[in-house]
Amino acid sequence: MESKRRLAVVVDEPASSQVDGPRQDYLAFAERLGAEVRRPSPQPARVQRQWRRLQRWLRLDMSLAWAVTHSSPAYAGFLATSEKTGLPLALLRPSAPLVVVGHKLNSRSKQLLWRLGVQRQIAHLITVSATQADYAVRHLRLPAERVSFLFNPVDEEFFAPLPDQTEEGFVLAVGREQRDYPTLLRAVAGTPLKVVIVASSLWSYSRMDIPDTAQVTVRSRLSYPELRRLYAAARLVVLPLFDVDYAAGVNGLQEAMAMARPLVVSRTRGLTGYVAEGETGVTTPPGNPEALRGAMLRLWDQPAERARLGANARRAVEDRFRFDGYIDRIVQIVQSQNRPARV
Numbered sequence: 001m002e003s004k005r006r007l008a009v010v011v012d013e014p015a016s017s018q019v020d021g022p023r024q025d026y027l028a029f030a031e032r033l034g035a036e037v038r039r040p041s042p043q044p045a046r047v048q049r050q051w052r053r054l055q056r057w058l059r060l061d062m063s064l065a066w067a068v069t070h071s072s073p074a075y076a077g078f079l080a081t082s083e084k085t086g087l088p089l090a091l092l093r094p095s096a097p098l099v100v101v102g103h104k105l106n107s108r109s110k111q112l113l114w115r116l117g118v119q120r121q122i123a124h125l126i127t128v129s130a131t132q133a134d135y136a137v138r139h140l141r142l143p144a145e146r147v148s149f150l151f152n153p154v155d156e157e158f159f160a161p162l163p164d165q166t167e168e169g170f171v172l173a174v175g176r177e178q179r180d181y182p183t184l185l186r187a188v189a190g191t192p193l194k195v196v197i198v199a200s201s202l203w204s205y206s207r208m209d210i211p212d213t214a215q216v217t218v219r220s221r222l223s224y225p226e227l228r229r230l231y232a233a234a235r236l237v238v239l240p241l242f243d244v245d246y247a248a249g250v251n252g253l254q255e256a257m258a259m260a261r262p263l264v265v266s267r268t269r270g271l272t273g274y275v276a277e278g279e280t281g282v283t284t285p286p287g288n289p290e291a292l293r294g295a296m297l298r299l300w301d302q303p304a305e306r307a308r309l310g311a312n313a314r315r316a317v318e319d320r321f322r323f324d325g326y327i328d329r330i331v332q333i334v335q336s337q338n339r340p341a342r343v
Contacts, residue, residue, distance in 0.1 A: 005076035007035035007334070008068055012061055012084040014039060021224035022155035026081050028327045033334060035079070038068050065089045079334050087113050090121035097123040097337035101330070104246040106135050114140055123337045126330060128152040129247040129270045148333060151274070152247060153326035154254035156317050158224070161260045165232040167303075170194040170217075171296060172234035174227070174255070178248035180266065181210055184240040186289035188215060193296060195238075196230065198222060231259040235306070236299055241266035243286035250274065254321055257281070257313035262306035264295045280313040 011026045030037045040061055065088030068078070077097045080086030086100030091113060100122050104110075119125070119140045126148045127133045133149035136142045171193055173184060181197065188195055197210055200220040210218050222230070231237065237256035239249045247270045254274075256263050263281035265271070275281040282299065284291040299306055 005073055007033050007077045007079065008038050008071075008075040009033070009035045010038045010064065010068055010078055010080045010085040010089065012040065012064075012082050022158040023323055025153065025323075025327065028323075029079055029081075029330065029334075032327060032331045033079070036075075038064065040064050060088045061085050062088045062091075065092055069094055077334065077337060079330070083110065086122070087118055090118040091116070093121055097334075099124045099126065099330075099334050099337060101126045101128070102132060102136070103128065105132050105140070106245070122146070124148065124333050126150055126333065128250060129245070130272050131245040131269050132247075135245075148329075150326060150329055151321050152250045152254060153323045154251070154258045154317060154321050155323045156258045156321070157323070159228060159231070159255045159258035161314065162228070162232045165259075167235045168233040170196050170234060171236045171238050172196050172198070172230055172256075172261075173238050173240065174198045174230075174252040175239070175249060176200065178242045178244050180240040180242050180287060183287055183289050183292060184238060185210075185216065187240075187292040187296065191293065191297065193300065196234070198227065198230065227255075228259070231256060231261055234261060236296060237261045237263050238292070238296065239263070239265040240292060241268050241271075241286060243268050244270050246270040247274075253281075254317065257321070258317045260310035260314040262299055262309040263313060264292065264299070266292075276312075276316070279309075280316045281309060 009026050009030045026037060029035065061084050064085055068075070069089060069092045075096055078089055078094060078099065080089055080098065080100045083100065083102050083105070086098065086102065087110065089098055098121060102125055119142055124146050125136050125142060127136065128150060130149050133147050136147045137144050173181070173195060176199055184195065195216045196219060197216060198219045199210060210216065212218055239253055241249045243266070250271060253263065253265055253271065257280060265275055265281055265283055266286040267283040268286055275283055277283050282295045284295050
């Protein structure tokens, strides 16, 4: 990529107001690449009216893509950290190489764009799920050398075991995206298990209606330090998921692993390769409350086994899921793109 012009790291989230939290990948990309971060900003009313309906249906940020591609001077290349920004950029046929991190490529709303051939404008596509990488090659007909599967990262420095970490008597479940909380509630019914559910997410559009009960406490809008304290105090972390083919739940999974917490997670297609059964966590069939109940109860009174699973999980994070390793690999990919590729 040309050195005279800057790169753009294009993100779909507003700046975080939290100071004490995990490192953000887009800031690390920008620092390493000497790039400018471009994010959503208020648009004139006329532009909002033009794009609002299309953006709502596609869940894509067309306004940001238009602003980025019409910047002056033009950017030397683009790194889009999600499809929400990457696909609109591809649709507008950028003149510089475009690298996109994709998460859910096969959603219904994206099919029109694929039929239009926008994937041909993507110089390199990165996914954090092996099933999504396979979809890109088999169904989008992208050459395998232009598709990379990378494990999602976690900030293992922020999410690390706390010096005063002491277990308390509750099961922790975190997140909203594709969470099967009805199965979890059926699994704990009739048991002495207490559950804390942190039902919030920056990425999910889903709504949840989980009432507080004597057995279940629902929390939301926690600060990162508060969330970290909950991880540290939980006796078990449970991720009940629907069987989707993208990496829903991966952030909660890796945060728990980085905190050396024993983990019970649904065995979904999208998380293939993230958990070593019986070594870094315990997996159960999606939608099976009996299996989930059995796994939780077996671990509940086995502190040595919980400690073993947690220690193994932490080592796996340090070996395979490090934040800096992910940044290094994507920086290499971006720097390797000298011109737009075509199918």
